[in-house]
Amino acid sequence: MAVTDTHTAVDAERDPRGDDPEYAANLRRATLASSIGSALEYFDFALYGLSTALIFNVLFFDQSNPAMATVLAFATFGVGFVARPFGGLFFGTLGDKLGRKWVLVVTILLMGGASTAIGLLPTYAQIGIWAPILLVLMRLLQGFGAGAEQAGATVLMAEYAPVKRRGFFSALPFVGIQAGTLLAAVVFSLISLLPEDQLLTWGWRVPFLASFVLILVALFIRMRLRETPTFIELEKHEQITDRPIREIFGHGLPGVIVGIGLRMAENGGSYMLNTLALTFFVATAGASADKSLLTWGVTLGSLIGIFSVPLTGALSDRWGRRRVYRLGALFLLLYSFPAWWALTLGDHVIAIIVIALGIGFGVNVMLGAQCAMLPEMFGNRHRYLGVAMAREISAVLAGGLAGVLGAYLIAVSDGNWVLLAVYMAVLALITTAATYLVPETLRRDLTRTDDAVKVSREEAGPGVSSTTVTIRTVEW
Template identity: 75%
Template sequence: MSTVTNPTSFQDDPEYAANLRRATLASSVGSALEYFDFALYGLMTALVFNRLFFNPDDPAIGLIGAFAVYGVGFVARPFGGFFFGTIGDRLGRKWVLVVTILLMGGASTAIGLLPTYDVVGAWAAVLLVVMRLLQGFGAGAEQAGATVLMAEYAPVRRRGFFSALPFIGIQAGTLLAAVVFSALSLMPEDAFLAWGWRLPFLSSFLLILIALFIRLRLRETPTFIELEKHEQVASHPFREIFSSGMPGVIAGIGLRMAENGGSYIFQNVSLAFVAGTFIANPVDRGIATWGVTLGSLIGIFSVPLTGAISDRVGRRPVYRFGAVFMLLFAFPAWWMLSLGNPVLTIAVIAIGLGVAVNSMLGPQCALLPEMFGNRHRYLGVAMAREISAVLAGGLAGVLGTWLLTLTDGNWVVMGLYLATLAAITTASTFLIPETRSRDLLRTEDALRLSTNEKDTGLVSVVVADGR
């Protein structure tokens, strides 16, 4: 596809700048809602749902069952990613994001209305599974859409920074969930278990209204408009991704193992470990949650910072730093968690999330969209994100609690588990080309560059992208 080599700065185009602001806000609110719901559900899983939606006579089975239901949401995500990703590549990014926010937010709100085990017995868990399936189906395309939307709107030389900005919403949503949960933990336990836990889920309805208002005013991305203009929109993006895009999908899955798996291990499994029966001196659940809060505060700065650094030094070096940091941190982190010291617990969780995880998330926001061609970018990003979400994040709770139960709370197995995820991601950073500044109008994937093309990461620039 031809490109324009006489770019105008996006700062000089008021319409472009306004749409860039709307895209940032639209993506941020959706990210905040998704991660508010998912972080909140994770916190409730470790400390509430196992007691309310399962037979209270068997706490160990209840904990594993609660995390299994948590994992069900991840199982649904790839199907949502496949379905909505295909639509996003055929019909555009904007309307998919409108539908997914309604589906995801509506299911989250409904969780706050569900009856518990004491009221309907085993049906409580069944209804929870249904809501998690719907929530996961919508979330399967939400983050992929936000990632693609911002990468396609962002100015090329600052794509890492701008693409990372909406993911402050991830930190804000996680932070909000942790603060809300900590505040609710101050309630008398009977009131908290009776009705207090429902309040944050019901409040998701307000975030849905805000997100809808913003997204309905958003214009389609410049790169998709270019595809339509040149009549190059893929009629079968699913077929294309399997014929030419699988190397990028597999590489993307590898890149996400430590970032996604590590995120849920530090947010959820660590809380179940330190606040449960696995250690001799359990840490109060409210105190342990402050580690998630502090980690999210750090992430508000570390995500855009590492995204901006990747604009200067490249995506791979920054991503590799985060993966290696987590690899080296894995065993010391779980040893310190096993001590039952509240200060160490908060510090470990905060560093694990704020530094290790978010040093990968920052450059990832631009890296994944840059790895795929324009005709199947939405679907490619969705598949890489959501298959990895099942393999890494979805299994983290079930496999982590099962390993801890099997070994009577031996912290070494969790250190090994986390280190394995980090090693996979570290290796994956050596298998991908540098994508910094790649032209997003290109239709071929970064991993399938022609042999006569130098992979310098420098390409011509396009007026439509504000470069």
């Protein structure tokens, strides 16, 4: 591979931190701190998504129109995504000004506290309209905290990781995503075995209340963590910006836009397969659908992801981030139509396989490459904010919209699978196109303050706007 782009420069072959025992100890702490936070976030979000399709629509909304109750329940699911960009903007700014560590301490408390509180909420039958209002409020707080949690974990691990193995190490905390999703699916499968009256009275509350344990563990580890080496470099050279928002909108906006495109298939496809596929299967299979059995598709997909995410992260260290990312996007594109058609067959085993393969390989191949790629796209002065904006705006446009729009399409089309297949294929096409708009970021120096994708006024040709995005590429 011959790198010709001065904006994707390769770090020195030898990382001098590798022989430092203190660095090795902090690398282990960073991996644990990021992984447990990721596990908590996705345990809560996966649990909420599963509950949305099967519990919240019954307990928190008027049942005079069950189909509309399901749409409204998914709307509360989407509300959390609306809050995430605001949380990313607020905490991302603090992360670039004050450091990565303390922001991650605050976000884990906010996100986990709101999730625990959901387990204490009264239902529609108990307090009427106040039940969905309180649910929305907790979902907003949950989303506000989560808006910077995953971005912070991504940045923290990329900045700690050894240069030549950054893809692999950056992917390790995202095993927490799979572990959290896996744990949520297993727990939900178990509580679904309860008699329906017990499930709808106290059973569904138990996993939300249990998330408090994860909060305590994550908080203990994060309090012992040192600040990242690259942020320490900023402090040492007095390069910390006072206005990260101005920087990201003045210089980093092209990277944010490309990052949003990269996330459309990964995030949107994930939530379509994690939550919407269950709703679609129940709507088409009717009374024969076994809800507890179907969640094993998510469980197996997450189990596959525990291996496929770090594996593809390691492959991105050898093949490059773009190549691996594009492979995952193309897989999901080709998978869309046969997958949604197969869900119409009403066969539980086929449905479990479809969901597991889509999550385990389609979504997680992209995620494995993304772990290092997004932090590498942004300069050191506004990296936290840039990653947060790319992740959370895309979470609204892809993940948040997927549930509401998908549930609406199921309701108005009487379960037409083609519309859902087209929807997922469009998301995959957007991400595939985005992989051609970003330069290869493999081994990029994270102490640099310039972005990999940037606005260039000097190189804009005659008649070209000064805000044209100029993207430099890599020769392979």
